[in-house]
Amino acid sequence: xxCLNESETLAVCIRHARTxxxxxxxxxxxxxxxxxxxxxxxxxxxxxxxxxxxxxEKGYGAALIGGIAAARGTYVAMGDADDSYDFEGxxxxxxxxxxxxxxxxxxxxxxxxxxxxxxxxHKYLGNPVLSLVGRLFFNAPVKDFHCGLRAFRxxxxxxxxxxxxxxxxxxxxxxxxSLTGLNIVEVPTTLRKDGRSRPPHLRSWRDxxxxxxxxxxYSPRWVFFYPGLxxxxxxxxATAVLLAGPVLIGDFGLDIGTxxxxxxxxxxxxxxxxxxxxxxxxALHEGFLPASARFRTxxxxxxxxxxxxxxxxxxVLGLIWLVVSFVWWGGSDFGALDPSDSVRRVMPAVxxxxxxxxxxxxGLFLSLLRIRVVHPEPAVETTEx
Numbered sequence: 001x002x003c004l005n006e007s008e009t010l011a012v013c014i015r016h017a018r019t020x021x022x023x024x025x026x027x028x029x030x031x032x033x034x035x036x037x038x039x040x041x042x043x044x045x046x047x048x049x050x051x052x053x054x055x056x057e058k059g060y061g062a063a064l065i066g067g068i069a070a071a072r073g074t075y076v077a078m079g080d081a082d083d084s085y086d087f088e089g090x091x092x093x094x095x096x097x098x099x100x101x102x103x104x105x106x107x108x109x110x111x112x113x114x115x116x117x118x119x120x121x122h123k124y125l126g127n128p129v130l131s132l133v134g135r136l137f138f139n140a141p142v143k144d145f146h147c148g149l150r151a152f153r154x155x156x157x158x159x160x161x162x163x164x165x166x167x168x169x170x171x172x173x174x175x176x177x178s179l180t181g182l183n184i185v186e187v188p189t190t191l192r193k194d195g196r197s198r199p200p201h202l203r204s205w206r207d208x209x210x211x212x213x214x215x216x217x218y219s220p221r222w223v224f225f226y227p228g229l230x231x232x233x234x235x236x237x238a239t240a241v242l243l244a245g246p247v248l249i250g251d252f253g254l255d256i257g258t259x260x261x262x263x264x265x266x267x268x269x270x271x272x273x274x275x276x277x278x279x280x281x282x283a284l285h286e287g288f289l290p291a292s293a294r295f296r297t298x299x300x301x302x303x304x305x306x307x308x309x310x311x312x313x314x315x316v317l318g319l320i321w322l323v324v325s326f327v328w329w330g331g332s333d334f335g336a337l338d339p340s341d342s343v344r345r346v347m348p349a350v351x352x353x354x355x356x357x358x359x360x361x362x363g364l365f366l367s368l369l370r371i372r373v374v375h376p377e378p379a380v381e382t383t384e385x
Contacts, residue, residue, distance in 0.1 A: 033067030061169025228272025235266025307363030315356025
């Protein structure tokens with residue numbers, strides 16, 4: 001149980017958890033991961049027979065990471081110490097773990113939410129939207145992404161190297177478990193109104209944005225690749241169509257103005273695709289994301305030489321087109337040209353030069369990201385006898 005000044009409800013939560021252990025025959029312990037309480041929560045926990053683990057680093061995730069590291073059981077259940085979750089109802093969680101699940105999530109929408117237990121903003125917008133994003137981005141079989149009551153196989157979750165220290169820890173656990181192919185199941189659980197007289201630590205908009213930002217950062221495919229690919233295709237196709245001349249759609253005419261915008265869209269889209277590649281490689285390099293077999297194969301081919309050659313070819317094509325445009329201008333004795341014809345002739349050269357240069361620079365930056373750096377251990381001073 002992560003704890004920060006939960007003196008009003010901590011004792012009853014510990015009693016419920018100990019009752020579950022006693023009545024189910026499960027051998028276990030109750031750990032309170034205290035995050036710097038100043039209301040006597042530590043003493044209450046010890047008096048109720050719990051083991052207190054003091055976690056100095058602030059944050060919901062930091063407290064849980066510290067508690068999980070200190071746990072000695074094969075399985076770990078986690079839940080808030082505000083008396084909103086039913087610790088005596090952990091039987092289905094343990095049963096699923098014994099049947100082979102790695103992570104068992106509670107689903108409050110299936111189990112029941114008491115009136116006033118969840119703000120309407122969370123119930124009808126926050127949780128459904130974030131859970132939908134989680135399923136879409138990561139194919140996670142979870143419909144209540146942020147349920148605080150969950151249980152897991154300790155060795156499976158510690159192997160994920162969870163790092164976030166704030167409320168987004170709850171999302172990180174599900175995301176990494178999904179990406180690494182862990183067996184995730186859901187069981188119904190209930191949510192009741194918490195027993196505290198003070199406001200909760202959770203801040204709806206701030207923590208909701210942190211969760212959404214986390215989901216986006218862990219899915220560069222949806223943030224960069226798919227939108228970038230769509231923009232690149234639209235921009236290149238529109239530019240190619242307008243090379244032949246103006247296009248009339250009813251009473252509307254599309255000409256060089258549209259062509260300029262289309263080329264800009266293509267450049268932005270291509271930059272997003274490159275961002276996907278760079279962010280994905282960086283995430284793999286730093287251990288944030290696991291690598292799929294397909295991306296490992298692709299990454300092996302995307303070395304500095306291959307990317308530089310591809311970018312160089314595109315750049316040279318732009319130079320060739322530029323020379324052709326220059327020759328065409330010479331046919332007019334380098335005099336004034338019709339603006340529409342001029343832009344239409346040089347825009348492919350400009351687009352090729354920009355994309356080629358982007359590709360070459362991305363290749364160089366990618367090679368920097370792959371440099372392995374060894375951080376030496378700090379020297380330990382010794383005193384001679």
